[in-house]
Amino acid sequence: MAWNRNRLTARLGIEYPIVQGPFSGLSCQRLTAAVSNFGGLGSFGAHGLPPEAIRDVVAEIRGLTARPFAMNLWVSMEDAGARTSDAAAFERSLARLAGHFTSLGASLPGYEPYAPRRFEDQVRVLIDARVPVFSFVFGVPPREILDECRTQGIVTVGTATTPEEASLLEQAGVDAVVASGFEAGGHRGSFLREAEDSLTGTFSLVPRIADRVAIPVIAAGGVADARGVVAALVLGAQAVQMGTVFLSCEESGSSAIHRDALSGDRAGHTALTRVFTGRLARGIHNRLMGELAPKDAELLPYPLQRALTKSLAVPAEAAGRADLMPLWAGQSAPLAACTDVKAFLSRLVEDVTAVAPRRPR
Numbered sequence: 246m247a248w249n250r251n252r253l254t255a256r257l258g259i260e261y262p263i264v265q266g267p268f269s270g271l272s273c274q275r276l277t278a279a280v281s282n283f284g285g286l287g288s289f290g291a292h293g294l295p296p297e298a299i300r301d302v303v304a305e306i307r308g309l310t311a312r313p314f315a316m317n318l319w320v321s322m323e324d325a326g327a328r329t330s331d332a333a334a335f336e337r338s339l340a341r342l343a344g345h346f347t348s349l350g351a352s353l354p355g356y357e358p359y360a361p362r363r364f365e366d367q368v369r370v371l372i373d374a375r376v377p378v379f380s381f382v383f384g385v386p387p388r389e390i391l392d393e394c395r396t397q398g399i400v401t402v403g404t405a406t407t408p409e410e411a412s413l414l415e416q417a418g419v420d421a422v423v424a425s426g427f428e429a430g431g432h433r434g435s436f437l438r439e440a441e442d443s444l445t446g447t448f449s450l451v452p453r454i455a456d457r458v459a460i461p462v463i464a465a466g467g468v469a470d471a472r473g474v475v476a477a478l479v480l481g482a483q484a485v486q487m488g489t490v491f492l493s494c495e496e497s498g499s500s501a502i503h504r505d506a507l508s509g510d511r512a513g514h515t516a517l518t519r520v521f522t523g524r525l526a527r528g529i530h531n532r533l534m535g536e537l538a539p540k541d542a543e544l545l546p547y548p549l550q551r552a553l554t555k556s557l558a559v560p561a562e563a564a565g566r567a568d569l570m571p572l573w574a575g576q577s578a579p580l581a582a583c584t585d586v587k588a589f590l591s592r593l594v595e596d597v598t599a600v601a602p603r604r605p606r
């Protein structure tokens with residue numbers, strides 16, 4: 246059987262077992278559609294968007310591709326304490342950044358009470374729009390939602406950072422599971438144990454999950470070229486989910502300064518940190534990451550810390566200051582060589598085809 250065809254590609258209706266990972270905050274309709282149009286599965290990270298905006302995004306993607314695509318949400322939207330965190334906590338956290346706002350000539354943001362957004366309202370839009378694929382991180386959606394997805398023919402894809410999380414997703418009736426290794430860029434989507442205690446690498450995590458569950462496994466974390474794709478398939482995955490490599494291409498929602506960092510000298514030095522958002526995530530080590538790092542330093546609960554650092558990232562980006570903004574990236578950033586999506590995917594498929602072992606039917 247050809248390397249690119251299996252149970253998962255048939256279920257998803259795609260030609261190649263290549264998923265472009267969703268990016269909360271940095272997704273772009275053009276990128277999602279470009280990957281889907283090629284025959285992979287483009288994804289869009291909609292966690293940060295209100296329901297009306299999600300509806301628009303789905304319509305826009307449908308205007309750009311007739312192929313299957315995935316919409317992605319975070320099941321858990323906030324951490325303990327987000328609703329009770331007060332102005333005094335905000336001012337204490339802001340004080341540590343105040344010098345940077347001043348040096349950028351930006352005014353200090355004011356305290357605004359947290360306005361929670363509901364996962365249930367976001368997912369309602371996806372179900373009503375009958376999106377082809379609903380993928381998610383940070384938990385397992387309630388049974389009624391998964392039941393409704395099944396009734397509507399929406400394929401569900403959960404994310405696991407440990408074998409135990411994969412089993413829970415399978416037991417809940419999820420159709421496929423992303424095995425997210427520690428190399429991956431962005432947040433660790435852990436939900437059973439602390440993220441710091443769920444840091445297995447892709448090479449170990451994928452076969453352990455593939456041995457444990459019967460649903461198809463999608464390998465994520467560190468896959469950036471044909472070698473990674475072939476390795477993931479040999480390890481038992483039926484597809485790969487690549488993130489960082491797609492962030493580096495022109496169609497992505499990342500800024501020019503972020504893309505420069507991904508191809509720069511420091512791209513190989515990433516670290517996992519909570520300081521940018523309050524939840525553990527991987528990005529290129531930079532000045533802000535180091536300054537906010539001391540263990541005793543107070544961080545606002547997710548998503549308040551994310552909003553705070555975002556208010557600095559906006560003027561930092563405008564001023565070309567890559568040292569003062571999150572530069573999300575996985576460990577394979579130095580391998581990432583994608584400028585144009587179609588050219589990158591064509592080459593990838595060619596390279597994999599040249600070396601992939603043929604499997605018996």
Ligand SMILES: Cc1cc2nc3c(=O)[nH]c(=O)nc-3n(C[C@H](O)[C@H](O)[C@H](O)COP(=O)(O)O)c2cc1C
Nearest residue numbers: 266267268269290429430431466467488489573575
């Ligand atoms: C900036 C950024 C944002 C991300 N946001 C999400 C998200 O909202 N939902 C999700 O399931 N995965 C998210 N991811 C993970 C990617 O979709 C993908 O699984 C991961 O990047 C794969 O590892 P790699 O970066 O080594 O290729 C994000 C990754 C990055 C770099």
